[in-house]
Amino acid sequence: MYVDIPFLKALKKEALRSGHSVFYPLIEERLSVYEDVGDSAFFPEFMFFEPDYYAILIYLLENSVQEPVVDIGCQFGFQSELFEGWSYTGIDNNRSLDGRRFNDSKPGVEYICGTFPDVEIDLTDKVAISNMSLGYFACGRTEKDLAEHLAPAKMVFMRAPKKLTDALRGKFISCQELLPSSNPKDYGVGMDCFAPLYCFSNPITAF
Numbered sequence: 041m042y043v044d045i046p047f048l049k050a051l052k053k054e055a056l057r058s059g060h061s062v063f064y065p066l067i068e069e070r071l072s073v074y075e076d077v078g079d080s081a082f083f084p085e086f087m088f089f090e091p092d093y094y095a096i097l098i099y100l101l102e103n104s105v106q107e108p109v110v111d112i113g114c115q116f117g118f119q120s121e122l123f124e125g126w127s128y129t130g131i132d133n134n135r136s137l138d139g140r141r142f143n144d145s146k147p148g149v150e151y152i153c154g155t156f157p158d159v160e161i162d163l164t165d166k167v168a169i170s171n172m173s174l175g176y177f178a179c180g181r182t183e184k185d186l187a188e189h190l191a192p193a194k195m196v197f198m199r200a201p202k203k204l205t206d207a208l209r210g211k212f213i214s215c216q217e218l219l220p221s222s223n224p225k226d227y228g229v230g231m232d233c234f235a236p237l238y239c240f241s242n243p244i245t246a247f
């Protein structure tokens with residue numbers, strides 16, 4: 041799906057306003073393979089990622105960033121649909137998603153099934169995304185260790201517990217808030233579970 045900034049801004053505004061998925065109806069006809077998952081699974085999951093991924097894409101387009109995107113904790117990878125024109129690699133360790141990764145036969149889209157950072161991926165100069173993924177699930181690594189593995193990336197878009205975003209601050213010069221924290225009360229979990237969506241980056245080198 042070709043996306044441009046005005047379209048993404050409209051989607052983001054409506055998703056934030058309504059609290060519902062505006063993306064789901066756009067790809068609904070292609071979701072028959074997920075029928076057993078049921079609608080109830082879709083609504084929370086789509087709602088999770090939508091405004092965040094729109095904000096990330098708007099940032100990439102506004103700053104002419106075209107480096108390959110690596111989406112850690114991509115789940116089904118529905119968001120791959122939005123990254124037309126980028127190389128998109130989704131990583132997820134949930135084996136129940138096998139054979140059902142969205143757009144997996146589309147050129148430029150690939151998936152790795154495994155646990156980051158124990159997967160074959162070189163993040164050097166790439167755009168890494170970890171949205172509601174790293175920091176929430178045990179992976180046998182400390183926050184410091186995860187930050188070390190993310191540090192080679194050109195930029196990291198992250199919504200994660202504060203302990204992990206704090207660890208990443210030491211690895212990048214700039215930390216920009218793209219979207220505020222969700223309200224933890226909506227999810228019945230502690231304050232430390234939710235943080236803003238940040239973009240960590242280093243200044244672009246001028247030649």
Ligand SMILES: C[S@@+](CC[C@H](N)C(=O)[O-])C[C@H]1O[C@@H](n2cnc3c(N)ncnc32)[C@H](O)[C@@H]1O
Pocket residue numbers: 085088089090112113114115131132133134154155156157170171172173174177179
């Ligand atoms: C709540 S979903 C988030 C999906 C999507 N990023 C979003 O924002 O809607 C978290 C996903 O991250 C995956 N995950 C968590 N830790 C991971 C790790 N270390 N490596 C790979 N996948 C991981 C889980 O299997 C799960 O599918």
